[in-house]
Amino acid sequence: TPKPQNPCVCVLIRYSSCCGLIAIFIIDRMAEGKSAIKLVEEGQFVHVLRIFNSNIKGTMKVGFALGIIKGIGLRLAHVLLKVARIDPSKRAGELTQDEVNRLNEIVADPEGHSIPSWLYNRKRDRKEGKDYILVSNNWDTKLREDLERMRKIRLHRGLRHVWGLKVRGQHTCSTGRTGTTIGYVRQKK
Secondary structure (H helix, E strand, O other), X not given: OOOOOOOOEEEEEEEOOOXXXXXXXXXEEOOOOOEEEEEEEOOOOOOEEEEOOEEEEOOXXXXXXXXXXXXXXXXXXXXXXXXXXXXXXXXXXXXXXXXHHHHHHHHXXXXXXXXXXXXXXXXXXXXXXXXXXXXXXXXXXXXXXXHHHHHHOOOHHHHHHHXXXXXXXXXXXXXXXXXXXXXXXXXXX
């Protein structure tokens, strides 16, 4: 049995030579000291799940696994699970393809699934004027477009991004030093 990385979760793998079946036991130790053991066959459990161009560990709980994806925080992840009617105590490797498709639909059209707009990470998009939930590659692309637009119109914020300086008004005398920048040097007498 492998050592558990997370003290609350232990994964046991058993191989049966007679039928060639690999069974995975997920032991979830709860606060009360009781253990809940679930048997999941190999065809149902996925160790590395690919959602929104991100690799997710199958042993993590679904809410925290979705929080790893760029553009989805923990709060949004739990709201997505509630709307999709997925049990948050479930492991990410136990998700069915139907549940993953439901999550994709909800992220694609959050307004149609009554997710409040204050949870969106892209508000009043410059081109279309709509609110969105951007995930992984789309989030990176929009950020790059925004920085490029600020640089093109010579916006102060865009220039600070280009120069690699602090953007939001922080002091730069003693912090944010990169490269060969050094502090105060005394002159020799």
